[in-house]
């Protein structure tokens with residue numbers, strides 16, 4: 001397999017083409033609607049992805065906030081490009097040893113899914129040919145671009161999509177690597193390294209959604225697939241591995257299809273509305289009431305291959321259904337899953353006869369109020385079925401929270417670019433690059449070395465702080481006087497280990513005050529560091545304060561004297577074993593004691609006390 005990344009990071013230097021603040025808001029003061037159509041690019045041809053998006057004929061509703069301006073509404077030309085954003089992109093280019101272009105030329109990239117009021121996204125190439133080293137391996141950085149972020153989708157209803165303008169125009173740096181990544185874990189590591197470099201500029205926005213990755217994956221004999229907009233870095237590996245499995249599945253399926261002589265006729269769909277009138281329940285019951293059409297197509301040679309051969313999650317039926325949904329249908333029903341949905345064996349037999357199907361042939365049926373939409377949906381299903389005979393069709397896919405992906409649209413082509421005639425080109429002068437080169441920020445590896453030195457921490461721990469975006473939280477807690485080792489352990493081990501409510505739920509993030517209180521309680525000996533995970537778990541579950549969580553966990557009020565008494569009791573109860581087995585008695589007894597201590601005292605303190613007591617009993621036994 002090979003993979004490449006496109007990392008998109010929001011900058012915190014205002015908007016790219018107007019003076020509005022780059023902040024998200026929940027305040028809506030105004031709204032308006034637009035319709036968009038696909039137009040030709042510089043080469044006059046209409047881009048296939050743009051045409052696809054426009055074909056849905058949706059109305060877009062835009063919600064404006066207190067600071068929205070006419071540029072964002074596309075009622076006024078864009079202002080000159082934000083120079084601070086350009087400086088940040090150029091700084092990154094220098095950090096990545098890339099070659100800045102001589103002149104910045106802003107382009108319009110046609111996007112008609114409503115995410116831009118203009119129908120295009122402004123983008124500019126800033127530098128090319130960079131490189132990055134991660135764990136001793138070199139990766140090429142093919143391009144570094146500066147672009148405007150899209151509007152934020154807030155709602156979707158039949159026929160209408162609502163966006164908020166607050167995110168539109170926030171500057172994004174886009175860093176694209178070459179296709180040299182060879183595994184899911186490598187993809188995650190490269191993304192982490194690029195993330196650390198971006199943060200080094202101190203000009204980036206923080207928090208969920210401020211950095212997004214597009215992952216391109218292909219395997220030998222497969223095709224490039226773009227998984228667009230991954231927000232959780234830790235999920236990258238899962239998406240890459242899932243995509244490799246999907247492409248392998250499709251290549252095996254291709255062989256089966258060829259063995260069964262599969263083909264997809266280009267006949268118009270068969271109108272089966274009449275036949276389905278007898279269905280009284282399920283998705284097809286509308287046919288009987290006369291307000292839905294039912295259309296079917298034959299898929300000769302696809303019989304038995306639409307469901308999963310292994311009972312797993314990968315199946316062609318699901319791929320076909322995703323394509324039907326992309327046309328606005330609710331889904332489809334195929335012959336491998338029938339009888340079901342109120343469709344009887346008898347009805348299946350009749351339909352098979354009408355379509356003149358043999359044993360190894362399959363069919364797909366869809367139903368909708370609009371015959372046009374049903375026809376468009378079946379068109380896409382047929383196209384996808386043809387792609388299965390060729391193997392892996394190239395496409396753009398959406399990442400799902402559960403680690404799977406779903407078809408979203410075709411891969412865009414080259415016809416979607418057009419020069420932005422409202423923005424004059426900007427020459428990149430040698431003086432400008434000299435000035436930026438003289439003030440390059442501290443690189444991640446320099447930051448690591450400095451943090452390790454000044455806090456006496458191992459480099460491996462410091463790396464976790466830097467790559468996990470934890471440096472600021474670490475520094476502010478350490479500055480309050482909390483011991484560096486304790487803070488690092490809390491941030492890199494205890495917090496990520498707090499169980500999540502669901503796999504896609506964000507990591508539990510207590511306030512800095514709560515973390516401070518927890519550290520203070522640990523330092524004061526109120527709880528042992530072994531008790532910290534339990535306290536965090538209770539806080540995540542809603543405990544009102546650190547004190548309340550300590551109380552709830554039963555961790556409070558276990559003194560040094562209590563510990564000595566407990567250890568003494570355990571050792572006395574096992575005095576015989578201690579005398580006969582000596583040192584070898586330590587491990588099993590330590591286990592017994594720790595079970596009762598339950599994180600209320602420090603592990604080191606417990607083991608020291610236990611050794612003392614064992615020694616005492618053994619000396620006594622020998623005298």
Ligand SMILES: [Zn+2]
Nearest residue numbers: 018019020069
């Ligand atoms: Zn504005």
